[in-house]
Structures are given as structure tokens and as C-alpha cells.
Amino acid sequence: RFHFKTTMVSNPNCYLFVFLCLAASLTTADFSDGDDSVDRADGDLPGMPITLQSTDKPSVCAQMCEKNASCACWAYCKANCSGDTIPAPLCYLKKAVMIQSWNPCRVSGIKNATLLPFAYKPFPIYSIQPLGWLKEQLQIQADGLSGHLSKFWIDVANSSWIGGKGDTGLHERTPYWMNGFVPLTFQLGEDADMLATVHKYLDYILSHQSEDGWLGPEDDKDGNMYWSKYPMIFALIQYYEGNNSDMRILPAVMKFLHVAHQKMFKVPLGEWSAARWEDLVLSCHWLIEHGSTGEEQFLWDVAELASQQGFDWKSYYEGNDFPTEAATRMDMYNHGVNVGQSLKSGAVRYRQSKDLADRNSSYQRIERLYKYHGLASGIFSADEHLAGKMPSRGTELCAVVETMFSMEMIFAVTGDPMFAELAEKICYNALPATLTPDMWAHQYLQQTNEANAVHIDQHVWASDGPDSILYGLEPNYGCCTANFNQGWPKYVAHLFLQTPQNELVVAMYAPSSVWYTMADGTFVNVTVDTVYPWDGNVTITTSLKSSMSYNIHVRIPSWADGSTVAVNGNRPEAVQAGSIHPVPCTGNSTISLQLMMKIRIDRRYNNAAAVYKGPLLYGLEIAENFTILRNYSFESRDYQILNSTAWNYGLWLDDDSNPEKFLEFTYRGLQKNAPPFSIAGSPTMIRAKGHLLPFWGYDRGSAAAPPQSPVNVTSSGKMDTIMLLPFGATELRIGELPTLKPVN
Numbered sequence: 001r002f003h004f005k006t007t008m009v010s011n012p013n014c015y016l017f018v019f020l021c022l023a024a025s026l027t028t029a030d031f032s033d034g035d036d037s038v039d040r041a042d043g044d045l046p047g048m049p050i051t052l053q054s055t056d057k058p059s060v061c062a063q064m065c066e067k068n069a070s071c072a073c074w075a076y077c078k079a080n081c082s083g084d085t086i087p088a089p090l091c092y093l094k095k096a097v098m099i100q101s102w103n104p105c106r107v108s109g110i111k112n113a114t115l116l117p118f119a120y121k122p123f124p125i126y127s128i129q130p131l132g133w134l135k136e137q138l139q140i141q142a143d144g145l146s147g148h149l150s151k152f153w154i155d156v157a158n159s160s161w162i163g164g165k166g167d168t169g170l171h172e173r174t175p176y177w178m179n180g181f182v183p184l185t186f187q188l189g190e191d192a193d194m195l196a197t198v199h200k201y202l203d204y205i206l207s208h209q210s211e212d213g214w215l216g217p218e219d220d221k222d223g224n225m226y227w228s229k230y231p232m233i234f235a236l237i238q239y240y241e242g243n244n245s246d247m248r249i250l251p252a253v254m255k256f257l258h259v260a261h262q263k264m265f266k267v268p269l270g271e272w273s274a275a276r277w278e279d280l281v282l283s284c285h286w287l288i289e290h291g292s293t294g295e296e297q298f299l300w301d302v303a304e305l306a307s308q309q310g311f312d313w314k315s316y317y318e319g320n321d322f323p324t325e326a327a328t329r330m331d332m333y334n335h336g337v338n339v340g341q342s343l344k345s346g347a348v349r350y351r352q353s354k355d356l357a358d359r360n361s362s363y364q365r366i367e368r369l370y371k372y373h374g375l376a377s378g379i380f381s382a383d384e385h386l387a388g389k390m391p392s393r394g395t396e397l398c399a400v401v402e403t404m405f406s407m408e409m410i411f412a413v414t415g416d417p418m419f420a421e422l423a424e425k426i427c428y429n430a431l432p433a434t435l436t437p438d439m440w441a442h443q444y445l446q447q448t449n450e451a452n453a454v455h456i457d458q459h460v461w462a463s464d465g466p467d468s469i470l471y472g473l474e475p476n477y478g479c480c481t482a483n484f485n486q487g488w489p490k491y492v493a494h495l496f497l498q499t500p501q502n503e504l505v506v507a508m509y510a511p512s513s514v515w516y517t518m519a520d521g522t523f524v525n526v527t528v529d530t531v532y533p534w535d536g537n538v539t540i541t542t543s544l545k546s547s548m549s550y551n552i553h554v555r556i557p558s559w560a561d562g563s564t565v566a567v568n569g570n571r572p573e574a575v576q577a578g579s580i581h582p583v584p585c586t587g588n589s590t591i592s593l594q595l596m597m598k599i600r601i602d603r604r605y606n607n608a609a610a611v612y613k614g615p616l617l618y619g620l621e622i623a624e625n626f627t628i629l630r631n632y633s634f635e636s637r638d639y640q641i642l643n644s645t646a647w648n649y650g651l652w653l654d655d656d657s658n659p660e661k662f663l664e665f666t667y668r669g670l671q672k673n674a675p676p677f678s679i680a681g682s683p684t685m686i687r688a689k690g691h692l693l694p695f696w697g698y699d700r701g702s703a704a705a706p707p708q709s710p711v712n713v714t715s716s717g718k719m720d721t722i723m724l725l726p727f728g729a730t731e732l733r734i735g736e737l738p739t740l741k742p743v744n
Contacts, residue, residue, distance in 0.1 A: 032062040034109035035297045037262075040075050040098035049090035054079060058107040061091035065111050073097045073110045081105035100305055102265040109297045115285055116351045119415030120497035120505050123514065124241040125183050130492050132511030133531065133676055138188055138488055140675060144439030145473075145636065146184060146485045149177055150197050152633035155478055160217045161232075162204040170272060171217050171228040173482040174201070178235035180485025186242035187492055202239060205232070206248050213255035223270020226260055230279040237286055250291050257284070261302045269309040275338040277310025278345035282409070285351060300352070307349055313342040314358065317365045324372045326381075326388035330463055336382020336395065337479075339369065340402035347413035362410050366422070375448050376602065376610035376617050376735050377433060377727055378425035379403060383445050383461035383468070389605050391736040392702040394445030394461045394468065397480035400430045401487035408494040411507060417555045417580055420494075421615075424508045424557075427491045428533045429617045432728030435484065436471055437678035440635045442484055444468045444476035448735040449703040451622070451648075453641040456701035469702075471731065472630070472638030496526070505553040505580065509538055509595075522546045531670060533615045534683040534726070536560070536595035543588055551582040554593055557615065562596040599663050599686070601656040607709040608736040609653055611686065611724055613665060618686050618724035619733030621679065622647050641731050647703065649690035649722055650711045651737040663688050663724070677728045686724040691740055703734065710741035 045068070052060055058076040065071040070093075077090035082105055097110055130138050141147075149156040155173040158164030167173045178201060185194040209215055215232060219225045233253055240249040269277060284303035288296050316322060316333050327334040346361035373380040373388060375395065380403070381387035383394035407423035410416075434446035443453065445461060445468040453469045461468060468476040495512050497505045502519040509532040515525050522544055530538040540552060556563055556575045564572035565583055568590055575581045583591050597614035604610050611618045623645040630638040653662045664687040674681030691713050697704055727735050 032059040032109070033294070033297065034058040034062060034074075034076060034107040035295075035301045036107050037102060037104045038108050038298075038301055039101045039103035039106035040073050040094060040108045041101055043072075043094040043096050043098045045070055045093045045095050048092045049077065050093070052089045052091055054088050056089055058109070061089075061093075061107075062109050064091055065093050065109070068093055070095060071111055074108060076107040078105050078107070099308070100265075100301055102262065110300060113297060113300050115288060116354055117500055118351075118412045118497075120412050120499060120507070122412050122494060122497055123516065125186050125238050125493055126242050127516060128187070128492055128496055128512060128514045129189075130187055130510070130512050131527070132529070133670055134492065134510040134512060135188070137675070137677070138184060138492070140437075141439045141485070141488055142184060142188055142191070142194065145442075145481065146177075146181055146439070147194065147197075148634050148636070149481070150181075150201075152636070153473070153478075153481065155482065162201060163208070170224060171219060172231065172272075173478060175216075175228050175230075175232035175235060176479065176482035177485055179231040179238075180483075180487070180489050182235045182238045182242070183489035183493055184485065186238075187489055190242075198239065202236075206252050209252055209255065210259075213257075213259035215252070215256045223268055223274060224272050225267070226264075226269060226273040226280070227271075227276060229256065229260070230273075230276060230283070233283045234279065237283060250287070250293065253283070253287065254291075254293055254295065257287075257299070257302050261298070261305065264302075264305055264309065269306060271332060272338075274310045275332050275335070276341050277306040278341065278348045280306045281345075281348050281352070285348070303352055307345075307352075310345075311338075311342070313345045313365075314361045316342075317361065317368055322368060323386050326390075326393065326462065327385040330385050334382075334385040336380070336384060336386065336399040337402055339380070339382060339386065340399040340406060342406075343369070343403060344406035344409045347410045351413060359414060362414065362419075366418075375430075376604055377429040377446075377448060378422060378617075379430040384463045387462060390460075390705050391448035391605055391608070392450075392460050392699065392705070394447050394464070395430065396445055396464075397434050397442055398483045400426060400434065400446075401484055401490075404431065404487060405490050408490065412494070412497060415580070417578060418558070420507045420555055421557050423491070423494070424533070425615050425617075427487070427508075428615050429727045431487050432677035433730060433733075435677075436639075436731065437675045437681070437729075438635070441471040441473070441637060441639060442475075442480060443471055444480055447702060448619075449706070450732050451643055451698070451703040451734070452701070453639070453731060454701065455640065458700050460700045460702045470629070470638060470640055473632050473636050475638065495528075499553065503551050503553060503582075505555070506540065507555055509533070509555075518548075518550060520548075522548060526552070531683065532595070534670075534676070535667060536563070536597045536614060538593040538595060540591040540593065541589075542585060542591075547587040549584065549586045552585055552589075552591060553580050553582050554591070555579075556581050557595065559600060559612070559614070560595045560597070562598075564594045566592045599659040599665060601653065601659050603656070603709075604736050606706050606738070608706040609651055609656075609709065609739050610736050611651075611659070611663065613684070613686070616684070617727040617735055619727045619730060619735035620647065620649060620690075620737060621645075621685075621723040621725045621730065622732040622734070624679070624730075624732050643732055646692055647732070647734055648693050648696040649720070649734070649737065650693050650696075650707075650709075650713065650740040651722075652689040652691065652719060653739045654741070677726075679725060679729055682725050682729040684726060688722050688724055689719040690722040690737075691719055693738065696738070706736055706738045709739045711738050712743045713740050714743060 061076040065074040154166035159167040159174040161174040281303040350358035381393040387393035411419035496514040513527040558578035566572040671681040
């Protein structure tokens, strides 16, 4: 064990020596010891049981199964256990993988219980560092709500997780917050105050773990009791990745999983725990591959049981219960956050099931979800449940960050660039659009066409409360106050991945750097310099003490036709849009990537136009009038935002194939003292012509559905100059605009 960054920076040679020693000492996960106290009854092969020697351990039974072509799993019966009169241990070989059951007198295991490798392996949390505007964005988050919730918000500052009276009910808010705050702390260089805050919570939680292993508040009333532990385990694992010298972490997680596994036989996963089972499975898989616990079969069994007790998401997306319009059945399957998390469950399960149907389900889910509920910003509608494609229907902020994480994980499993592209699209549009630029306030629901952000008693969204589109500390419900914190940090953590051959994949673009080792142990630093997503110029610099040849794999977005790549100033070469392109390099190299960003139009609800350039959606700029409704501690406030300029414009756009004829793009660069995701700081804008449509008004306090395009206007009618800004820079905007057809 060693602290990566300290060793790496102070003595790279020492780092390399220790790294190689560790690599040599690691072995493939050993499943032969089986899972103690778990039986897999029935399904015996002929001739069972086999009587073993009194000294034979469960590994003998495992070896018999391994050598028998018909054996899928095995069960070892302990001798003289709990009053049994069995004088010697018995071995049962099984023809299929049987269902688990709890039995202290048994040990069982699975043949070939290995995980399929990632297509692209995620890096540990310490490896990737944000730079430039991205680091400033994370610092804004730390200076805003993320860094202050522990100082004043009852559900974190006085949480039941640290002995207080806040964060009752599901006990999910402190785990949500830590799931984002822990990686944020490491990505910003372990600020002393932030690290002290992390330690305050970790120290209390670990020191107050119950004797049987339960973590956090005692809430073992029903199947919901497991859910809040999923994001807490994520937080613990990320902390361990950042500081693996803390030897408390893995034993605490393993101890909890043992008691949880035992409870699951008596009280199966229910509701939230069952809907979000894939998060528990992800942690078990991480422990199998990185934990070196010696209990790999146990972890496999926890993951297997969780997926069996959890929601059958594959059948949901395939079946008739999936809504093809705004949901009228408000159940757990149609719940937007559950849907966002569920998108990755097929890919996560595939690594264990090895069933291609699980992997392929990821595509079917995306296709069906976005066909019926997709929005222009890259997210889908869900307010609180799936809500169709009308652009004034909302999406919960929790669904935004959970969907981002799902896309990042599906990309890691499948290697398909479409998932990384979707994660990037959501991150640069839907995520910043629902936060104020200083990240001191957020919405519960965002709208693509958002004319006002006010209290509305009779509203267009289905089941959330009247304050859902206000900006503030915890409008409508406090889960998003805690959960939004994971969005940017987990995006940073997945900017780079590695191929199975330990070559680098640049998955998503932002100024950043990564340290990694090649297959032969060569240590490499790669830096990405760019102002992407506002500009398509990306410079990738590699630094290594070797003249060896290697590849850097870069993702070329599907919209980037005509893009080129050049190495060390050589002639640019064309690259294929929608691909992962290997760039051959030798020694220290500079890769110049030019991602072509043409304005493009996507026709959406009622044939309204969504305007894109690169990964960014552009929406009509609306002057915003903020009114403070309530003050909290520090800079935390609730706001309503009223429009003070017209929002109901039609866009003059007569030829979708040549939008530059109608839309004038301006790049002015990053602005000093103004965040890029703000009206004042936006590096780009699009000037256009529009016509007011007085008949297009409000529907229950929100912008009505855009009128069917094209909208006829008299050719002599006055056209106004209107401005389109990046969607993520706005609090109010119209992101799906009706287009005009002049008539005499």
C-alpha cells in the first residue's frame, strides 16, 4: 500500500519500483474457497453426494466441479455441523447455477465465476486531474453548496449518519453528498478544509459501525434499508482509491456486505433498494477486481442475489408497461431517477452473466427511452415520472447526474462511443442549465422551454410540487441538493479510460491530465489543452521517458464530419465521425485534433427546431429578473426568476441543411471573472432573426407547447434580431423554437 500521488511526485523511480512489486504480487481473484453459509440446493448431478476426506476443504469440491464438464456450481456440506450426524464432508456437483439460500452448514461456489473485462477500464480517482476552465468549474462547486452543506444544511450538518437528527427517512442525503464531495476533494488537490470534512464524516461512520457490520442509522424495517448504503459504499471506495493507506475502508465495507447479504435472505431488496440494485453490484464488482479480499465468491454471490431480487429492468424496457407517452401510472419503474440509474443495469449485469442480451439491452433502452421521452438537452423528461417529449415537461436534477453516470459506465463496458457522447451532451447542457453559475442554487426540475422559474400551483408537470422550478437550497425536495454533487466529479473521473492493453482512451473532452502506466510499466503523463465544448481545437500532449511506440485512442463525435488529426505538426489526416480513432505516437508527442463543429438542426416536438453547434444546444436568450424569496446561511438563497424580455419568438430558418445562412455564430473566448456556464461568461453565441408569436402563450404557468412548424408569418412582418446562447449558460431559455414560413 502506498499513497500514489505523494510517491509519484516525490520519487517517480520509487513509485515505479513499488508499482511493479505490487503488480507482481497480485493474483487473479480466487473463487475456490467458496461462500461460507450459502447453499445452492437441488440440481444435483447423478451420483451425488461425493464423500470427502475429513480434512478436505471446500476447495476440493471446487476442484471437482472445475474438472467435471457437466458441473456449473457446487455445494460443500460441513461435517458434524449444528447437530448433523454427517461424519465427513460431502460434495454436491450441480448441473446448473442454482438459487442461493442461507445455511451455516454449507459452502458453495460457481464454476468460471469470473467477470468479463471492461472494454475500457476506468482509472482510480487520483489519476485524473482537471485543468483550466474545468478546474475552475469544480472550484466553483466546492465554493458553493458542495463545500458548505456540511456547515449549515441539517441533512448533512446534523445528519443521522453522524449522530444527528437530520437525514431521516431513507437516510440517503449524506451518502449522496459524500458520493460527490469525496472525489471533488481529491480532484481539487486535497484542500485541507475539504479533507478535514471528509475525515470528520468517515471517522464517525467507521467508528460507529455496529458490531454485526451495519453501516449508518439502524433502519432494518423493510427492503428499503439497503438503498442508502449504495452511495455510501461508492463514497468509501472513492476515498480508498484516493488514499489506499487507510486500512479501515475495505474491512468496513466487507463487514457491512456480510450482514447485508445475510439480511437479504430474510428481508429481500424492496422498492428503492430493488430499483437501484445495479449500484450495489457495481461496488461488489470493484471489490472483486481491486479489493484483494480473498472473498471473491462471496462478493459474486452478493451481486448475483441483488440482481435477482432487484427490478427486472430488461423486461420493463422490452414490454408493454413502458410508457410511450407521458406516464399516467406513477410507479417505481416509471420514476425518472430510477430510470436514469437503471440504464446501466444491463451493462453492469453483463460482466457477470456473460449474456449478450444483457449488454445489448443497453441499446434497446436508450432507443426506446429517447424515442418517447428524449429532450433536446440530452436528458429525458421525468417530472417525477416519464413525461413525454413536450419541452415544458421537466426533468429532475437527480435524473441528470444519474444518467450521466450510467452513460459513463455503459461506455466503459461496451466501448461504444455513442454512450460517451451522450454523457458529454448531458454534462454540457442539462447539468449546468439547472444550476446557477455560482452553484449556490439549483432547481428540482428543469425545462427545455423555461419561460419563468416561479411558484406555480396549477402546473404542467405531473406530480411534483409548486416550487419545483424555483432555484434554491432544496426546492420541492432535498434529494437533488445532495445528489447533484456527483455530476461534475464523476464526469472528470471518466474523461480518460484504458484499453485492455493499457493504452489510453480520451473519452470526453475538457482541459485535464492523467498519469498512467503502459503494459511494460512505462509511466506516462497526458495533458489535454482545449476550450471544448465551445471550440473544437484539442491539443493532446504526451510525456514519457521512452522512445517507444504506442497509441492514444481519441473519440470522434458523431456530429464531427470532416475532423482531422495530426501528430507533431505532420500533415493532418481525416478521421471518421462516431468512432474511437487510434493515433500512433512515438515518445513524447503532440496530437492536434480539429473537431469540426458545424451548426446543425434537429427537428423535435411539433417540428420545432433545436439548434446545435458541437455538443452544445443553443436556446433563446431571455433577460432574467431574480427575486430573493428566502435567505439561508452563507450565500444560499431561494430565488424566483421572471422573464423581462419576450420569450415567444419563432426562428427564421428556411433551410435546415444550410443553417449558417440564417444563423451567425460568434466565438469570443473564455471571459475573465465570469463562469463559462453563465450569460455573462458564455464564450459563444448565435445571432438570428425571429418574429414574435403573440398567440403562443402560457399553459398552466409554463410555456405552452410550441406551435406546429413552420408557422406562417406575413413577409412584410417585422423580424427582430434575437440571440441564442448555450443552453447550459441560462436559467431561462427556449431550447425548442418554432420556425417561420413567410407568406404574402
